[in-house]
Amino acid sequence: MSIPETAASVRPAPTGPTVPTPRRSPRARGPRGGRRAERLAPYVLLAPALLILLLLRFWPLLLGVNFSFTGDGDRDGLAVGLDNYRELFGDPLFRGALRNVGLLVLLLPVAVAIPGLLATFIYLRVPGNRLYRSVYFFPAVLSPVIVGAIFNLLLAFDGPLNALLGGVGIGPVDWLGDPDLAMFVVVGVHVWATFGMALVVFLAGFATLDASLLDAARVDGASLPQTIRHVIVPSLSRTIQFVVVTTMIGMLTSMFGLLYVMTSGGPEGSTYLPEYYIWIQQGQMNRPALASAASTVLFLIMLVVGLVQISLLRRTVREA
Incomplete structure (x- = not known):
């Protein structure tokens, strides 16, 4: 006895190849969540470094600025307003230190040009370039x-x-006893002792330089000064900006060892720099609030000088 077929049990035969239905992955179900995670990933990776900078750099900086508005000695911890800054700019030693900062700014192009030119000669493979690379970097490993x-x-x-x-x-x-000469001598020694690091940075920048540009300049008959001005300087603009800023910061904050050993701020205070003045006020005169005010002034000087130099370098690169 046959069982009657129902309409539900009868299925039409497939007329073509069947295509499996794709399964949606968890990521496909939430495209917005995936994009949000991609946007947040850089901030998550930067968070530890930013936290370290905040705790070890910016927070102490703010504390130092706040401390510069308090007094020393009998007025220790009391708010004194701008008294420390008035005393700073009335001190001939600090004014001399600021004049020496201006001298460093004027000598900065020389301090940057020396490692830049030497890196150019090494990159162009002058005879003995490997030996020169080691010799030029050697002073950087010596203690000031x-x-x-x-x-x-x-x-x-x-x-x-x-x-x-x-x-x-x-x-x-x-050399070290003439007030008109001593500062130039100390700066020259500092440049000799530290330009090896800038040389390495320039060589790293040359590694990213397009060699075809140099070949084209050579074919066109460009001289070495023309090649440096129209090819190398525009191509290494970022590297030059980095070297200028780091060299200026080093000249303002890393010459204490040389000053202490070579001149001790003399003769007649002619080799004072703000960092040496800060050490004198903090370490010998026991005036931490005045030293904090000098530190704040030094920070502002570095900030302004760095921004001005970057602006001038960008304008020079555009003109080149």
Whole structure:
């Protein structure tokens, strides 16, 4: 006996190949959530570094600025307004330190051009370029105290340099005792001791330089100065900006060791810099609030000088 077929049990035969229905993955179900995670990922990765900067840099900076408005000695902890800043700018030693900052700004192009030109010669593979790379970087690994002690011996009034000058008929020069000369000598020693690091940064920038641009300049008959101005400088604009800012910061904040060993701020206070003045006020005079005010002024100087230099460099690169 046959069982009658119902309409539900009868299925039409497929007329073509069947296509499986794709399953939606969890990510496909929430595209907005995936995009949100991608947007937040950089902030999550930067959060630890930003937290360290906030706790170890910005927060102490704010505390120092706040401390600069308090008093020293009998007025310790009391709010004194701008009294510390008035005393700062009335102090001849601090005004001399600010003049020396202006001298550093004027000498900065020389401090940047020296490693830049040497890196250019090394990149163009002058004979012995590998040896030069090691020799130029070697002073960067020496302690400022060691460098200062070495040059104290070389530049002494009865030292080897004056003996060499005497052999050619030039009288002895008081390199570190002349107020008009001592600061230039210390800055020159600092540049010699530190330009190796800037040289490495320039060489890293040259690694990203398009060699075809140099080949095109050579084919067009461009001289070396023209190649540097129209090809190398525009191509390394970011590297130059970085070296300028870091070199300026180093000259303002990393010369204490040389100053302490070579001149101790003399002669007649002619080699004072803000960082040395800060150490004198904090370490010898026991005036931390005044030292905090000087630190705040130094920070503002570095900020303004850095921004102005970056602006000028960008304008120069656009013109080149």
